[in-house]
Amino acid sequence: MIILTLLLGIYAQNNINELLKEWEIQIEQSQIESQQTFNEIVQYFKDEIPKQYQSRFYRMYGQYIFYGLENENRIDFARALFYFKKSSDLGDINSQFYVSLLTYLNLDGSYNIYKNLKKESQLYRYVKEKYQSVSLIDLYFSAIQGLDKSSIAMGYRHLKGIGVNQNCSNSALFYLPVLEEFANQPIKAKYINDNRQVAKALYDSNFYMNHELDIFGHAQIFENLNLITYDSATEVKQLAYSFYYGLNGLRRNYEKAYQLYYKLYDQLNDKESGIKVAQMNIENLGVGQPNYELALEILNKIETKKQEFQGKIYNALGYIYFKGLGVSQDIVKAQDYFRKAADLQNNDGQFNLGSLYMLPSTIQRERNQAKGVQLIEQAAATGHAMAQYSLALILLDGVDLFYSCDLAASLLHASSSRGPWADTLKIANYLFQQEQYAQSLSKYFEAGYTGFNVAIQNAAVIMEQNDAFYYDSLHFSDVQNRLNNDPVFQINGVYDHDPFGYLYSDYLQFVNKSTLYDLLQLDSFGLNGVLQYRFLTQCAKEKEAICHMKLGDYYYNGKYDDVDFKQSFLHYKKALEGQLIDAMKAHVYFNIGLMYALGQGVNINRTKSIEIFELSINSYSLIPILPTSAQVQVIDFLVNLYKQIDQTGIEQFLDINYVELILSLIDTVEECLIRNSQTIVNVSVASLIVFLFGWRLKLINQQN
Known part of the structure; x- marks a missing residue:
C-alpha cells in the first residue's frame, strides 16, 4: 500500500x-490554449499549492495575466504585480525582472x-x-543570479x-557573460548569428505594412505536402523560412524547415534551398545524422551567377575543409574558400x-592581426552578430x-539583440498583426525593457492609435475585490498577505490607509500619454526617424506639453535624416514648409x-491630377489666406476680401493649369462651389 501511494505520488508529480512545462511554453508563445491548461492545473491545486x-506557479500565473491570456480585452496589471511579487519573494529571478519592469513603467500604482x-x-x-531605485534593485539581483534578459x-x-549613470x-560587464555563453557553443552562436537575417524583418514589422501572409493556413496546407509545384514554391519557402527562424508566430523547428527545404531542392532543384x-547538414540542424557527403555534393553541383548564393557556397566549403567534415582537414584550402x-x-x-x-601563425x-x-570590422558593419x-x-x-569602450559596448548591445530573447519581439509583432493590441503591448513592454528600439517605438504607437491601455486595470483601490474573484487567490494558502498592504507596504509609512485609498480612488490620470512621451523620447535618442516625427507632431500641437515650435522644428529635421516611408516624409516636409511660411519656430x-x-508633393502627392507647380501654388495661396484670416478673423475677412479672394484663387489656378486642359473643368467647378459656399457664408454673416 505504501509503495502504491508513493508510485501514485510520483506519477502525479510528473x-x-x-x-x-506545457503551460510555460503556451504562455511564452501567448497561445490561447493556455486557458485550458491553466484550468487543469488549478484542478490539481484546488485545495493547496504545494511549496x-x-x-514557479505564481510567476507563470502573473505572466498569464500580464500577457492578456486570461482576458483578451483587459490586462489587470495590479493582479499581475501581486503574483509577481509573491513569486519574487520566494526567490524567482524571472519574477524579479517583471516586478522591475512594472515598477519602471509606473504600473505599480x-x-x-x-x-x-x-x-x-x-x-x-x-x-x-x-x-527607479526599486526597478534597478530587482533588475540587478535578477541579473547577477544569471537571468540573461535581466543582464541584457x-x-x-x-x-x-537610464536610471543609472x-x-x-x-x-560591457553585463553584456559579456551572456554573449560568452553563446559564443562558446556552436549551435547557440549559430542562433545569434543567424538572427541577423531576421533583424530586418523584425525592424520592418511596423504598423505601416500590409501583412497578407496567412502563415498558419500555409502551414496546414504545405507542411505535409508531398509534391511541390512551381506555383506553390514561394509559399513553401516562406513556411520553411518561418520554421527555421521562428517567425510569424511559429516556433523554431529545424526538422520541419529541413524537410521543406529538401523537398524544394529535390523536386524543383531550387538552388537557395x-x-x-x-x-x-554541415551544422547538424534538423537532421538525425549529418550527411557531409550530401552537403559536399550539393555545394559542388550548384552552378550560379548570383553573388549572394556563390558567397554562401564558398563559405560552406571553407567550413567543411576547416573542420574536416567528411574530408581530410585542409586549412589552406579552407582559407582559400x-x-x-x-x-x-x-x-x-x-x-x-x-x-x-587572428589565430597564431602556423607552418x-x-x-595578420x-x-x-579589418575583415571582422567589415562583417560587423553588415550586422554579423x-x-x-x-x-x-x-x-x-x-x-x-x-581602445574604445563606448564603441565596444554599442557593439555588444547590437550583438545581444540577436539572442533568443528576441523571440518576445517576434511574438509581439505577430499579436499586433492579429489585432490583439493589449497582448502585443505587454510583449512590446518586455522587449523594449531589454533594449529593442523598435519595440519601444511600437509600444508608443500602439498606445496612441489603439485602445490597448486600460486605465481601470491600474486602479489599485479595488484590487481586493478583483482578487476575491481570482481562482488562484481562493486556493488555501494565498491569504498570507493583505493585498493592499502587500503591494504598498513601503508607501504606508508616509500616509495612513484612508488617505492613500482616497488618492487611489481618483479616476483621471494621464499615464498613457506619459508613457508614450517617455518611449518616443527614448527611441528618438537612437535616431529613430518615426519617433522624431511623432515628437515633432506632439510639440507642434502641444499634446503632452506646451506648444514649442522650435522643438518641433528640430525633431522634424532629425526625422528627415533617417528613413521614412513616402507618406510620412511628405507629412514632415509639409509641416516644415508651413513653419517657414508662418514663422513658427523659424524666421518667415x-x-x-x-x-x-x-x-512634400514629390514625396507623396495627394492630388495626382494636378502638376506639382499647380499644387505648390494652391498650397501657398491657402497658407497666405490662412495668415490673413488668422490676423483679421473670418467675419471681417469675408466682408472685406471675399470677391478678391475668389478672383485671386481662379487666377492662380488658371495660370498654373493653362497647359493642362484636362483639369480645367474640374478646377472651374471646384472654384464655383467654393464661390457659392463662401457667398452663402457671407449672407449668413450679414443676417447675423
Missing part, C-alpha cells in the same frame, strides 16, 4: 510537471499616487524617485544612462577569414586597434516654404 511549485500630490510634499519626492536590460541601462564599462540543405567568399562580400566568409588571420599560414581586424561581439572584445582589449521665408512644399 504529470503536474509536464502540465506546468515546491509556488514560486505609483503614478496615480504622486500625480495627485503636492510637489513639495515628502511623499511626492519619495514616490517619484522610488520606482542592465547592460542597456548602463549603455544609455552612463557607463560603458558597466554595460539546396544551399540551405547543405548548411543544415573563405577568401573567395569574403571577396563576394559574404559576411560569414569575412568573419571566418578574419578569425583565421601553413601567417598571422591588422588584416583580421559574432563579428560585432568579436570586434567588441578587440576594442575592449585594444588589440591592434584603438516664403521662398524656402515653397521649395519644401514641392518636396
Whole structure:
C-alpha cells in the first residue's frame, strides 16, 4: 500500500510537471490554449499549492495575466504585480525582472499616487524617485543570479544612462557573460548569428505594412505536402523560412524547415534551398545524422551567377575543409574558400577569414592581426552578430586597434539583440498583426525593457492609435475585490498577505490607509500619454526617424506639453535624416514648409516654404491630377489666406476680401493649369462651389 501511494505520488508529480512545462511554453508563445491548461492545473491545486511549485506557479500565473491570456480585452496589471511579487519573494529571478519592469513603467500604482500630490510634499519626492531605485534593485539581483534578459536590460541601462549613470564599462560587464555563453557553443552562436537575417524583418514589422501572409493556413496546407509545384514554391519557402527562424508566430523547428527545404531542392532543384540543405547538414540542424557527403555534393553541383548564393557556397566549403567534415582537414584550402567568399562580400566568409588571420601563425599560414581586424570590422558593419561581439572584445582589449569602450559596448548591445530573447519581439509583432493590441503591448513592454528600439517605438504607437491601455486595470483601490474573484487567490494558502498592504507596504509609512485609498480612488490620470512621451523620447535618442516625427507632431500641437515650435522644428529635421516611408516624409516636409511660411519656430521665408512644399508633393502627392507647380501654388495661396484670416478673423475677412479672394484663387489656378486642359473643368467647378459656399457664408454673416 505504501509503495502504491508513493508510485501514485510520483506519477502525479510528473504529470503536474509536464502540465506546468506545457503551460510555460503556451504562455511564452501567448497561445490561447493556455486557458485550458491553466484550468487543469488549478484542478490539481484546488485545495493547496504545494511549496515546491509556488514560486514557479505564481510567476507563470502573473505572466498569464500580464500577457492578456486570461482576458483578451483587459490586462489587470495590479493582479499581475501581486503574483509577481509573491513569486519574487520566494526567490524567482524571472519574477524579479517583471516586478522591475512594472515598477519602471509606473504600473505599480505609483503614478496615480504622486500625480495627485503636492510637489513639495515628502511623499511626492519619495514616490517619484522610488520606482527607479526599486526597478534597478530587482533588475540587478535578477541579473547577477544569471537571468540573461535581466543582464541584457542592465547592460542597456548602463549603455544609455537610464536610471543609472552612463557607463560603458558597466554595460560591457553585463553584456559579456551572456554573449560568452553563446559564443562558446556552436549551435547557440549559430542562433545569434543567424538572427541577423531576421533583424530586418523584425525592424520592418511596423504598423505601416500590409501583412497578407496567412502563415498558419500555409502551414496546414504545405507542411505535409508531398509534391511541390512551381506555383506553390514561394509559399513553401516562406513556411520553411518561418520554421527555421521562428517567425510569424511559429516556433523554431529545424526538422520541419529541413524537410521543406529538401523537398524544394529535390523536386524543383531550387538552388537557395539546396544551399540551405547543405548548411543544415554541415551544422547538424534538423537532421538525425549529418550527411557531409550530401552537403559536399550539393555545394559542388550548384552552378550560379548570383553573388549572394556563390558567397554562401564558398563559405560552406571553407567550413567543411576547416573542420574536416567528411574530408581530410585542409586549412589552406579552407582559407582559400573563405577568401573567395569574403571577396563576394559574404559576411560569414569575412568573419571566418578574419578569425583565421587572428589565430597564431602556423607552418601553413601567417598571422595578420591588422588584416583580421579589418575583415571582422567589415562583417560587423553588415550586422554579423559574432563579428560585432568579436570586434567588441578587440576594442575592449585594444588589440591592434584603438581602445574604445563606448564603441565596444554599442557593439555588444547590437550583438545581444540577436539572442533568443528576441523571440518576445517576434511574438509581439505577430499579436499586433492579429489585432490583439493589449497582448502585443505587454510583449512590446518586455522587449523594449531589454533594449529593442523598435519595440519601444511600437509600444508608443500602439498606445496612441489603439485602445490597448486600460486605465481601470491600474486602479489599485479595488484590487481586493478583483482578487476575491481570482481562482488562484481562493486556493488555501494565498491569504498570507493583505493585498493592499502587500503591494504598498513601503508607501504606508508616509500616509495612513484612508488617505492613500482616497488618492487611489481618483479616476483621471494621464499615464498613457506619459508613457508614450517617455518611449518616443527614448527611441528618438537612437535616431529613430518615426519617433522624431511623432515628437515633432506632439510639440507642434502641444499634446503632452506646451506648444514649442522650435522643438518641433528640430525633431522634424532629425526625422528627415533617417528613413521614412513616402507618406510620412511628405507629412514632415509639409509641416516644415508651413513653419517657414508662418514663422513658427523659424524666421518667415516664403521662398524656402515653397521649395519644401514641392518636396512634400514629390514625396507623396495627394492630388495626382494636378502638376506639382499647380499644387505648390494652391498650397501657398491657402497658407497666405490662412495668415490673413488668422490676423483679421473670418467675419471681417469675408466682408472685406471675399470677391478678391475668389478672383485671386481662379487666377492662380488658371495660370498654373493653362497647359493642362484636362483639369480645367474640374478646377472651374471646384472654384464655383467654393464661390457659392463662401457667398452663402457671407449672407449668413450679414443676417447675423
